[in-house]
Amino acid sequence: DSGVTQTPKHLITATGQRVTLRCSPRSGDLSVYWYQQSLDQGLQFLIQYYNGEERAKGNILERFSAQQFPDLHSELNLSSLELGDSALYFCASSVDWTSGPRRTDTQYFGPGTRLTVL
Amino acid sequence: LAKTTQPISMDSYEGQEVNITCSHNNIATNDYITWYQQFPSQGPRFIIQGYKTKVTNEVASLFIPADRKSSTLSLPRVSLSDTAVYYCLVATGNTPLVFGKGTRLSVIA
Numbered sequence: 339d340s341g342v343t344q345t346p347k348h349l350i351t352a353t354g355q356r357v358t359l360r361c362s363p364r365s366g367d368l369s370v371y372w373y374q375q376s377l378d379q380g381l382q383f384l385i386q387y388y389n390g391e392e393r394a395k396g397n398i399l400e401r402f403s404a405q406q407f408p409d410l411h412s413e414l415n416l417s418s419l420e421l422g423d424s425a426l427y428f429c430a431s432s433v434d435w436t437s438g439p440r441r442t443d444t445q446y447f448g449p450g451t452r453l454t455v456l
Numbered sequence: 457l458a459k460t461t462q463p464i465s466m467d468s469y470e471g472q473e474v475n476i477t478c479s480h481n482n483i484a485t486n487d488y489i490t491w492y493q494q495f496p497s498q499g500p501r502f503i504i505q506g507y508k509t510k511v512t513n514e515v516a517s518l519f520i521p522a523d524r525k526s527s528t529l530s531l532p533r534v535s536l537s538d539t540a541v542y543y544c545l546v547a548t549g550n551t552p553l554v555f556g557k558g559t560r561l562s563v564i565a
Binding site: 371381386443448450 | 490494497498499500501502505543549551552553554555556557558
């Protein structure tokens with residue numbers, strides 16, 4: 339158990355609909371990352387938040403948006419869903435050292451949300 | 457972000473030592489090398505991280521030569537439960553991870 343929780347575990351919806359995926363990071367972690375994993379694209383970074391602010395953006399579609407709340411949980415909103423949006427969506431969190439040794443923080447991944455768009 | 461190259465797949469028998477090599481010719485001075493493991497339908501899990509020479513933990517060892525242009529993940533005495541995809545990544549600080557295709561390890565009884 340990584341300490342990162344994601345809900346729901348599975349989501350089945352229709353094209354054109356909108357869904358919200360939720361992520362609770364590990365206690366004390368300030369950074370939250372969203373990744374999408376599909377069969378043809380592999381694991382792709384979508385967006386990162388640090389302490390409520392957007393920090394980095396990857397291959398995130400305009401139909402997708404995210405936010406991080408004061409309690410540090412994060413939500414990923416997917417709208418106007420298309421068949422191709424069917425994938426596993428992972429959230430990860432890290433401590434995000436702002437000082438100290440320069441290294442790469444370990445990212446802890448949640449169990450994922452499997453989204454199926456019919 | 458540095459690009460990594462690793463074998464697409466590997467097979468091994470139970471009890472053998474498995475070495476997966478990753479090339480990262482354009483690694484930057486501040487980059488660290490990190491390996492993740494992923495089982496089907498689960499999120500990736502951190503295995504080990506290093507900067508140079510050798511790092512060992514309870515799960516694996518990581519060998520990094522002086523030029524840091526490659527690294528080798530060593531899994532001692534693998535079991536069936538080590539069947540997974542292994543990703544090699546290089547990154548600095550708290551940047552998002554760039555995953556390649558990874559190496560699909562199949563352990564055979």
